[in-house]
Amino acid sequence: xxxxxxxxxxxxxxxxxxxxxxxxxxxxxxxxxxxxxxxxxxxxxxxxxxxxxxxxxxxxxxxxxxxxxxxxxxxxxxxxxxxxxxxxxxxxxxxxxxxxxxxxxxxxxxxxxxxxxxxxxxxxxxxxxxxxxxxxxxxxxxxxxxxxxxxxxxxx
Numbered sequence: 001x002x003x004x005x006x007x008x009x010x011x012x013x014x015x016x017x018x019x020x021x022x023x024x025x026x027x028x029x030x031x032x033x034x035x036x037x038x039x040x041x042x043x044x045x046x047x048x049x050x051x052x053x054x055x056x057x058x059x060x061x062x063x064x065x066x067x068x069x070x071x072x073x074x075x076x077x078x079x080x081x082x083x084x085x086x087x088x089x090x091x092x093x094x095x096x097x098x099x100x101x102x103x104x105x106x107x108x109x110x111x112x113x114x115x116x117x118x119x120x121x122x123x124x125x126x127x128x129x130x131x132x133x134x135x136x137x138x139x140x141x142x143x144x145x146x147x148x149x150x151x152x153x154x155x156x
Contacts, residue, residue, distance in 0.1 A: 032132070032155025035125035037097050038088040039064075039081040040135065040150040044073040048103060048115075048145040055079070056112060058100040059087045068109045090156070093126035101140055101149055116140025118149045128155030 052074035064087040104112035
C-alpha cells in the first residue's frame, strides 16, 4: 500500500513539474528599431602608392581619425575600427549610412580622394533582432589599388 501512495505522489509531482515547465513563456525576440554601425576592419591588398596609402574614413562629413592624423596602410595591412578612432553611427530601419575610404595627402590632410565606400542600409537593420549582428562588406577596386572594407551592424 505504501508503494501505491509513493507512486501516486511521484506521478503527481512529475505532472506538476511538467505543467510548470510548459507554462513558462518562450523567449521572445524583439525586432531592432535602430542599429549601431561601425567599421569592423579595412584590408589593403594593393595600395596606390609605393610606400603605402594614407587612409581616413569619411562618415557623414566627419573624417576619422580627426585632424592631421591618418592610418598608413601598405599591402597586406589590416586596420581596425580603433585605428580610425572608431567611426560609428546609429541608423533607423528607413535610413542609411555611407562609410567612404579616402586617400589623403599629408601634410595638408583634407577630404582626399575617394577609393570607394560601403553603405549600411536600414533595410538590413530592419531584419535584425535586438543584439543580433550583420556584417556588410565590399571590395574596393580602382586604378592601382584594392581594399576590402567590412562594417558590423548591431540591432538595438
